[in-house]
Amino acid sequence: MxxxxxxxxxxxxxxxxxxxxxxxxxxxxxxxxxxxxxxxxxxxxxxxxxxxxxxxxxxxxxxxxxxxxxxxxxxxxxxxxxxxxxxxxxxxxxxxxxxxxxxxxxxxxxxxxxxxxxxxxxxxxxxxxxxxxxxxxxxxxxxxxxxxxxxxxxxxxGPRDIQQLETTYQMGEDDKLDYNPIEKYLKVRDLTDVGFDIDEIAKMMNESTADIKKWQRTLVLMDEYLETLGYEDMYPMLDRVEDQFLSLSKGLKDWQDRSVLAKANWEYSDADIDDLKVIAFDYIRYEQEGKEFRRICKPGKEGSIFQDRLIWESFRDTHFETMDAIAEESVDEEIAHAHADIDVVDVLRARDSKWKSEISDSFKNNLKYSVRRLDDRMEDAKPKEILKKVRDLLKEIDTEQDSFLNDEGVATLVSEINRMTYRLKRELGQ
Structure with a gap:
């Protein structure tokens, strides 16, 4: 009909x-x-x-x-x-x-x-x-x-009447909790596209104007993330990472506005912020959650890696080295090779899963090490406490591994550590 x-x-x-x-x-x-x-x-x-x-x-x-x-x-x-x-x-x-x-x-x-x-x-x-x-x-x-x-x-x-009714009766009522989180971001954009302003949208959705503005800003970031991966309009790929995007959106805004400049020990540029966003996108794809993800990008009491220049540059360089070593098939190739009956979202999730298995150890270790360095720096740790941590880390080295015996870089680092400990002993008069 x-x-x-x-x-x-x-x-x-x-x-x-x-x-x-x-x-x-x-x-x-x-x-x-x-x-x-x-x-x-x-x-x-x-x-x-x-x-x-x-x-x-x-x-x-x-x-x-x-x-x-x-x-x-x-x-x-x-x-x-x-x-x-x-x-x-x-x-x-x-x-x-x-x-x-x-x-x-x-x-x-x-x-x-x-x-x-x-x-x-x-x-x-x-x-x-x-x-x-x-x-x-x-x-x-x-x-x-x-x-x-x-x-x-x-x-x-008309379209405005229909959008208003749909929003009021679906997403403005108690059962809106049944909806996938990403749907509210798309609804805000649909309402904006037919001419509703922030206050009208907030009233229809029974939300604050501050939340509506936050969702608008965050959806722009979500779209950029999907475009970066070649996943344009594949919004189901955002199902499990809403909190990470909210944290990143707020963090980027703060760094860009220079409203948290006092928390940083360096004069970062817009290019540095772009690097931060790219790396955060990779950790979102990795599905790094909660506190650990916020330590990358969001200024706060616990501190962000980005606020310390030396720690950030080491973290950034290690990250990009890891990413440069990874080779992936293009999105189009992945889809072309997949069975016709498989949902494309499942194909892309399998692609992400394979990528995560390849970068997992490097991502985890790089973040853990950088956060530990930042904690030490922020706590202004006493020399004795730092030396204990260094001692404990040295004890963990497995000298039986081939990589310890055959990697020239290991020998170079050992010599450098030896020189540093010799200098410390001289400072102590030993």
Whole structure:
């Protein structure tokens, strides 16, 4: 059924059918209206492909395949699959409840049949009816699953009205916690694109204006990260690293504004900040978490490696040496070599996993060593404490390893340490 046919069918329902509810409150175009809820055959409706639950997955699919069309049967099935996989266990329970008790919460649809609020419930109703024989549900119980109870918006509802309703009824309510974290960043951008300002977006999403500004700034960084890796629009690749981006965004802003200049012992340049961002991107890909990640980039009480020039330059140079030694297939090559049935997100995650296994030891050791140096520097450790740590580290060296005996660099370092200890002994008068 095309857009014109759906519009005619919904118009007919309004004109000829008895509503199942009247006087239902709807905040629309700046005022609260009292409207009706109608029983609509699901065949008259199509999904909103950019629904807040699956927007990131849809954008990733469209980036590498084709633009989804909700009227196309194959694309409709893909949208249903993404909605189902967004919360499988909860969806299964909700589907069973819909069969047993019916639809308890109405949705909202446009005049031409696009579902604005209720995509998940509509998909579960469709699924329940299709799978009625599999679950051995009685015809009486499952017959109601052919219909969707919803408010039908006026013909004059434009993109701004639709975005506002979708946001208010989905991401401005308690169940917004069910949404993937990245979806709120994309929603803020969608709302900005249709002309809403910061204050309006904050009100719709029931968030502070400070958070909305933070999300806007952070999404710019997320997009830059994806572009750097060749993962443009592959937003599911950000599923597990929101906190790292928030820390990096705040840290970069502070360093760029020079608002924390007193914490640094050097006059860093914008090029140095760019190096910091590149290295932080690599540690985000590595999925370095929490406190350890913040020690790279975020000024604070615990200190950032970036604030100390000597420690930072050593950390930076070691990092880039590690990265220069790694050779990866391009993203296009990885995708081309993958089986056609494998989700591209899984292909990219496997690519990242392989990369992490190659750089893990170097990343871990470089960060650990640099943080330890920074802690020593910040604590202004006493000579005795530093010497104890050096002694303990020397004890850990395995002199049986071939690398100890055959690496010329080891001999050079031993000679340098010997000279340093000789100088210290002279200072002590020994």
């Amino acid at each position: 095309n857009e014109t046919q759906r519009r005619e069918q919904l118009k007919k329902i309004i004109e000829e059918s008895e509503p199942i509810s009247t006087g239902v409150a709807l905040r629309y175009q700046g005022e609260t209206k009292r409207v009706c809820v109608y029983r609509i055959p699901l065949d008259f409706l199509v999904y909103n492909k950019y629904n807040g639950r699956i927007s990131s997955r849809v954008k990733a699919y469209e980036r590498l395949n084709h633009e989804l069309n909700s009227e196309n049967d194959e694309d409709r099935e893909l949208i249903e699959k993404l909605l189902w996989e967004s919360k499988v266990e909860r969806n299964r329970k909700t589907m069973e409840d819909l069969v047993e008790n019916g639809q308890m919460r109405h949705g909202i649809v446009t005049a031409d049949g696009v579902i604005i609020d209720g995509n998940r419930r509509a998909s579960l109703l469709n699924r329940a009816y299709r799978e009625r024989d599999k679950h051995k549900w009685s015809p009486v119980d499952v017959d109601k699953c052919r219909y969707f109870n919803a408010i039908i918006l006026p013909q004059d509802a």
